[in-house]
Amino acid sequence: MKEMTFKELGEKTGTDKVTHHGYHRFYPLFLDQLRDKEITMLEIGTEENKSLYMWQNYFPKAKIYGLDIGNELKYEQGEIFKGDQSDVEVLKDISKKMGGKLDFIIDDGSHVPEHQILGFNYLFNNVLKEGGVYIIEDIETSYWKKGALYGYIVKKGLGHPESVIEIFKNLVDKVNDEFIKDKDIFGDSPIDEKVRNEIKLISFQYNSIIILKKSSEDRPFENRDYRLGMFT
Numbered sequence: 001m002k003e004m005t006f007k008e009l010g011e012k013t014g015t016d017k018v019t020h021h022g023y024h025r026f027y028p029l030f031l032d033q034l035r036d037k038e039i040t041m042l043e044i045g046t047e048e049n050k051s052l053y054m055w056q057n058y059f060p061k062a063k064i065y066g067l068d069i070g071n072e073l074k075y076e077q078g079e080i081f082k083g084d085q086s087d088v089e090v091l092k093d094i095s096k097k098m099g100g101k102l103d104f105i106i107d108d109g110s111h112v113p114e115h116q117i118l119g120f121n122y123l124f125n126n127v128l129k130e131g132g133v134y135i136i137e138d139i140e141t142s143y144w145k146k147g148a149l150y151g152y153i154v155k156k157g158l159g160h161p162e163s164v165i166e167i168f169k170n171l172v173d174k175v176n177d178e179f180i181k182d183k184d185i186f187g188d189s190p191i192d193e194k195v196r197n198e199i200k201l202i203s204f205q206y207n208s209i210i211i212l213k214k215s216s217e218d219r220p221f222e223n224r225d226y227r228l229g230m231f232t
């Protein structure tokens with residue numbers, strides 16, 4: 001029997017990932033390769049568990065974890081931790097509880113830009129496996145000059161230096177730093193140096209950023225001198 005697509009599974013469970021957001025246009029490009037594998041994943045922000053039910057059907061062999069500040073619902077097929085994603089001690093604690101490293105992490109939690117960056121710095125570095133996929137959703141909040149969500153006030157706006165989009169835009173050149181003489185230009189980034197050095201790919205698309213972590217196949221391409229030797 002033909003396996004159901006990300007879109008079909010999302011429609012079945014009712015998550016807005018495939019309705020309002022239309023993330024099915026992008027995520028399968030990065031996630032379909034994991035479908036039949038025994039992966040471990042974490043979603044921050046579980047609400048009514050609609051997306052968790054989608055993930056468990058999309059990744060039938062996966063071990064699935066969730067983190068949510070308010071979710072009291074039971075989730076028999078995996079484990080939901082209760083905690084605040086903006087507290088790094090919570091992230092450390094759940095990392096210990098999850099044990100090993102994860103193949104896929106998705107942040108659909110508070111959508112507060114500072115929380116998204118804090119989570120990325122900690123989880124991408126310490127919890128995501130080499131070659132893993134990290135998705136930050138609902139980056140729309142970074143475009144807000146003033147807004148509120150889940151009791152948090154967000155004040156950023158187009159081009160704001162603390163906008164998640166700006167922060168990752170500034171790292172787009174990092175994947176090409178072989179061609180840049182002054183490598184210190186990335187020094188002011190809120191993304192830690194160790195994390196910056198492990199970014200293989202950054203993809204921007206509607207209301208989300210997808211980041212892949214380097215793996216062994218990327219090591220031969222690191223820290224090389226530019227073969228043509230010309231710097232602008």
Ligand SMILES: C[S@@+](CC[C@H](N)C(=O)[O-])C[C@H]1O[C@@H](n2cnc3c(N)ncnc32)[C@H](O)[C@@H]1O
Nearest residue numbers: 015045047050051068069070084085108109110
């Ligand atoms: C958009 S909903 C998640 C929807 C779900 N992923 C889906 O697609 O069905 C966001 C969730 O993030 C949770 N949340 C808000 N602030 C949080 C925080 N600081 N830490 C952890 N979770 C938080 C909310 O309780 C809410 O359940």
